[in-house]
Amino acid sequence: MKWLCFTCIFLCACYTSKAQDWQKGDSLFAEGKYLLAAVSFERMYYESLDDKVRAGNLLKKAFCYKALSQYDKALEALNRIRLTPRDSVMKIVSYEKVLAYYLNEDYQASYNEVLKNKLLFGPKDPDIVCFEALNLIAVYKWKEAERLLLDNEELLELSVTDIETVFDGNKTPKNPDKAFNLSMFLPGVGQMYAGYPFKGLLSGGIQAGLVGASAYALYKGYFFTGGLTGVALFYTFYFGGARYARELAQKRNEKDAATMSLRLQQMK
Amino acid sequence: MKITISLALLLIGLVFRAQAQTSFQSDYGFIKHLESISSYDEANLFLRSIKDNHASEGQQDTISFYQGKFNYLKKNRFESISFFKNVGKSNLSYWNAAKFYSALQFAYLDNYEAGLSELSLVENLSSEERELLNLEQAGFSLLTRNYAHFDQISTSFDSEFFQFTEHQDELVRISSVLSGHKSKSPFLAGLFSAIVPGAGKYYIGQFGRGTMALMSNAVFALQAYEGYRKDGPKSPAFIVFGSIFSVFYVANIWGSVVAVRVQEKSFYDTQDEMVVLHMHIPLRLLYK
């Protein structure tokens, strides 16, 4: 019997020396070792020749990177999946792409993926419709977003009043160039148009003060002081104010879009 | 009988084990796969976790080499150098590539002495590698401003290797720019700016900045003069604009002096950056 024991012990020693099993992606994922799990899925992808198995491993690799909040890496994995477009796995892949692009703040790409998804798998997936609305909101197409939500009222289980509260009567984004031009026309008005009345008043007030001070200085015979300091300061506030108005309009749109998205998200 | 059974068992066991052992081949294939999809973080993690599985010297060297290479690709320069240090001579092509890569990392880190000493360790070079060594050494002699040494090496540049010729020519061009560069004098820049505000910046070739300095000084000087003429030397207008003018006047002198140093530094930084770039590209081309 001894000889059998020795043989077994010897063989056991040989086998246990292996440190990492690269087929254990799922358990690594369950343990929260997402990066190791990602490598493991990549290894399984590499070792397999079957398209379905490869796709499954890439999809799981994408889940790992999603768990790590590295959405660009998740997208890299998702975009490597090669299956026929109408394959059922592709439906999951497409949803994951929509989500990852959205979380990566690439709203246009996310929207494009939504359209592709609707074309391939039908327009009645509530998750996808929601993403379409969120993406439209994020690219400031608020009227279209509202129409979409109203069209899919029942699918999303939302009431008309719900949808109205999401947009709160605000359906046109501010135009940054208009804000700039308004402030060039009358200082401070662009900031007010963007929804920042105090900043507008401050800017307008300072510029009016500078014009007044320059005029007074010129009247008193201080040609250089009025002409140089007055004009130079006025110039900086005039152009600075107009540029700031453009920035503010942009900021206001971002803020409004975020608020709307949050309201919609909380209603789901 | 006993012996036969135990031998049979051992044989079966070891055959399976051998299958596991041959996995270095597949691990290596996987490393190349990760490299081809540019997943350097994953590759590094993978290499770290297989390092203990493969004990032979050649395998260890391969792993260290790729660890160094992926860290280099991630621009982790210190880590990369320390991994390349672990590469032994089991495979001279890894050894030489490791030395070239380390030298380049040292060039990026401005540690030229260490870079040159890495280059002195290469062995048994192919003719292409020898030409690369020449080019790298020429680059280092530019970085250390040893123009005589550069001229000596550059005369032996071989134009036979098409992937290097462009970079050899560039190094020669940079060398002539560097050795022909005349440093400006901070004292003169300050003096010129003291005589006419902004003139010091004209002297060092910064016309836009010189003009702006002249204009701002003129603006404050005129206003101070106006305050003085209309209200006398004790008037607030004169005191305020006079002080502002003084500050800007001194600042323009000081700024001109400082600008010489900053400009010199940025001139050399720009040239060094180009030198390292032309040391880098041929290396990448050779070890694709």
Next chain:
Amino acid sequence: MKLILSIFTFVIVSASFAQDKTVDQQLLTQAISQNAEQEKKYDGFFYGLYKNHLSRQILNDCIYDHSCSKFSHDVFKHFGVFKGLFLTADRLTRCNRAAFAELPSSRINMDGSAIDHWDHYENND
């Protein structure tokens, strides 16, 4: 055989940890609330008034990666009042497009802003 086995395992495994849409919703809510968060507000009456409402209205065309006020703050902190004052005044005359056009490429960062930090002016007097 191997093929069937692998497809089988794939089906089993993907069912076991497929998508968890509640987690996705949490991720979404988190990301959106981060976007909706209020911008940074500066404290203090005068400093707050300047930083929150005024500083971006003054020309708003700084060519540098570190704004003039940050540069000024840094040089005052590291070099004291005397050198700080003059370096700030010099910097103000350099904050314009004419100065930007003359910069070498090594002094412009990836965002297209000029690199000019207080530590470039160390040991220069």
